[in-house]
Amino acid sequence: MRSATLHPLPEGGSRVMKPARRMGPANSETRMAMLDATERVLRDEGYAAVSSRRIAQEAGLKQQLVYYYFHTMDELLLATFRRRTERALARLRTTLESDHPLRALWEMISEQSVAGLSGEFMALANHHEGIRAEVTRYVEESRALEAQVLSRLMPKAQAGSPPLSAAALSMAMSSISQTLARETETGITSGHADIRAFIAWCLERFDPTEKSHS
Amino acid sequence: MRSATLHPLPEGGSRVMKPARRMGPANSETRMAMLDATERVLRDEGYAAVSSRRIAQEAGLKQQLVYYYFHTMDELLLATFRRRTERALARLRTTLESDHPLRALWEMISEQSVAGLSGEFMALANHHEGIRAEVTRYVEESRALEAQVLSRLMPKAQAGSPPLSAAALSMAMSSISQTLARETETGITSGHADIRAFIAWCLERFDPTEKSHS
DNA sequence: GTCTATACACCGATAGAC
DNA sequence: GTCTATCGGTGTATAGAC
Numbered sequence: 001m002r003s004a005t006l007h008p009l010p011e012g013g014s015r016v017m018k019p020a021r022r023m024g025p026a027n028s029e030t031r032m033a034m035l036d037a038t039e040r041v042l043r044d045e046g047y048a049a050v051s052s053r054r055i056a057q058e059a060g061l062k063q064q065l066v067y068y069y070f071h072t073m074d075e076l077l078l079a080t081f082r083r084r085t086e087r088a089l090a091r092l093r094t095t096l097e098s099d100h101p102l103r104a105l106w107e108m109i110s111e112q113s114v115a116g117l118s119g120e121f122m123a124l125a126n127h128h129e130g131i132r133a134e135v136t137r138y139v140e141e142s143r144a145l146e147a148q149v150l151s152r153l154m155p156k157a158q159a160g161s162p163p164l165s166a167a168a169l170s171m172a173m174s175s176i177s178q179t180l181a182r183e184t185e186t187g188i189t190s191g192h193a194d195i196r197a198f199i200a201w202c203l204e205r206f207d208p209t210e211k212s213h214s
Numbered sequence: 215m216r217s218a219t220l221h222p223l224p225e226g227g228s229r230v231m232k233p234a235r236r237m238g239p240a241n242s243e244t245r246m247a248m249l250d251a252t253e254r255v256l257r258d259e260g261y262a263a264v265s266s267r268r269i270a271q272e273a274g275l276k277q278q279l280v281y282y283y284f285h286t287m288d289e290l291l292l293a294t295f296r297r298r299t300e301r302a303l304a305r306l307r308t309t310l311e312s313d314h315p316l317r318a319l320w321e322m323i324s325e326q327s328v329a330g331l332s333g334e335f336m337a338l339a340n341h342h343e344g345i346r347a348e349v350t351r352y353v354e355e356s357r358a359l360e361a362q363v364l365s366r367l368m369p370k371a372q373a374g375s376p377p378l379s380a381a382a383l384s385m386a387m388s389s390i391s392q393t394l395a396r397e398t399e400t401g402i403t404s405g406h407a408d409i410r411a412f413i414a415w416c417l418e419r420f421d422p423t424e425k426s427h428s
Numbered sequence: 429g430t431c432t433a434t435a436c437a438c439c440g441a442t443a444g445a446c
Numbered sequence: 447g448t449c450t451a452t453c454g455g456t457g458t459a460t461a462g463a464c
Contacts, residue, residue: 021460024429046341048262051457065430067459123337125400127260136401143404160374162415168408172390179389186339187350190357191381198386201376235442238447265439279448281441 024069031069033059038080043116047124050077078130084117085138092142096149102207105146106199109174115181118174146170153206169206173199238283245283247273252294257330261338264291292344298331299352306356310363316421319360320413323388329395332388360384367420383420387413 024031037058041049052066052073070076091108098104108114118139125132151166164172176199180192238245251272255264266280266287284290305322312318322328332353339346365380378386390413394406 022429028429030429048341052459053456062431064432064459068429071459073458119337122396122400123333126396127262132400139397139400139402140404147405162412162419163408164412165405165408167405168412171393171405171409172386172412175389175393176386178393179385182336182340183353186336186346186353188353190354191361191379191385194377194379194382195385198376198378198382205376236447242447244447266441267438276449278441278450282447285441287440 021071022068023071028069030059030061030065033061034066034069034076035080035083038076039084042080042120043113047077047120052076074128074130077124077128078134081121081131081134085121085134088114088117089138089142089145092145096145100207100209101149102153103203103209105150106173106177106203109177110180112181112185115178116185119178119182143167143170143174146173150206235285236282237285242283244273244275244279247275248280248283248290249294249297252290253298256294256334261291261334266290288342288344291338291342292348295335295345295348299335299348302328302331303352303356303359306359310359314421314423315363316367317417317423319364320387320391320417323391324394326395326399329392330399333392333396357381357384357388360387364420 034055037055038050041054041058045054050073053063055076056063056066066073066076070079092105095101095104095108109118121131121135121138125135147166147170150169154164154166154169176195180195183189183192248269251269252264255268255272259268264287267277269290270277270280280287280290284293306319309315309318309322323332335345335349335352339349361380361384364383368378368380368383390409394409397403397406
């Protein structure tokens with residue numbers, strides 16, 4: 001994948017207008033197949049493998065057809081990410097309606113696929129303008145959603161306890177779950193069992209189950 | 215960057231032996247310039263931008279010269295990573311000799327460049343065999359080093375406190391510092407101030423300064 | 429909407445002269 | 447050690463027929 005910023009502007013064209021190539025509709029089945037293919041390649045082979053040829057092959061289509069539905073490869077990537085974040089946010093909202101939102105949240109973000117999603121987005125954002133904006137929007141919104149719900153679980157800050165706000169808890173949980181997932185996939189295990197025990201302790205403390213302590 | 219696994223084996227060649235192309239020495243100035251250039255391109259433009267042509271340009275050399283010093287681009291990437299991890303481990307050992315090893319460790323891994331290193335390595339490892347092994351070795355070794363030192367700071371597990379082992383603490387610290395660094399670079403700030411306050415509380419608890427409490 | 433044909437740049441890697 | 451020359455493959459993207 002080379003960046004879209006590399007291809008030159010059309011001669012005499014303005015910076016904003018495209019030379020008016022035809023474009024397919026947003027609700028097309030073929031278009032959706034391309035988004036699906038992009039997700040698969042992205043997850044299995046990394047973003048460097050996302051090319052018009054590779055995606056067309058994955059979807060069983062011709063390479064040039066990609067450019068009927070998307071102006072550039074960047075646009076395809078961005079569309080794929082947007083669809084994904086919308087679904088992730090919808091699922092997050094449902095998850096947070098659980099009777100045990102903290103536990104439900106931890107279980108959800110601990111899934112390899114969910115953790116991998118956020119991780120890949122963040123990695124991509126480093127060198128990709130459009131994705132960066134989308135990632136920022138997604139992370140800020142999900143953190144706000146989580147903090148809103150979690151704050152109800154932790155109203156009392158005791159003297160001997162750490163000053164852990166809901167937003168900080170949300171941030172810590174997502175970073176630890178992502179690292180756990182990523183390291184597990186890589187084959188790293190040091191400290192994993194211990195930190196899972198620590199998390200279990202915290203879950204019990206802030207969101208106790210029926211067989212509650214004392 | 216395409217993977218080295220894509221180029222075919224030489225006709226009749228074994229899986230192990232290369233066709234004996236000439237190779238330059240390991241201590242060459244030119245070779246080091248290539249490693250430096252690779253680090254720079256990697257950090258500034260991402261690993262997808264690491265090509266023999268781009269690296270040669272960055273180092274002011276001819277593209278084909280890369281193949282005098284490295285058999286493949288994968289080998290160049292790997293050599294760059296190895297040099298980096300060796301330096302990082304050396305610095306970690308020095309840092310852990312501090313009078314306040316926990317604080318020193320947190321300050322070190324909180325540096326944007328250090329956090330970015332580990333993060334980029336992990337991202338690359340996902341789809342790159344050789345790097346994965348190197349990343350695993352590096353993370354396991356640094357976590358063992360940290361746990362060894364940190365375990366001396368936290369011998370007493372109190373009843374009302376979370377069961378946080380040294381290895382778990384090391385793992386939590388690295389994941390949070392990496393996420394903080396990555397998000398900061400992306401422009402995300404939610405929860406950052408709160409979690410920094412939480413970390414400060416933990417540092418004071420496990421590794422108190424002179425103006426100690428009680 | 430999907431096809432063929434095609435442009436042009438960049439990629440990894442090699443051969444062999446100097 | 448560094449050079450020139452070169453190979454086949456892949457990349458983005460467009461034009462225009464059907």
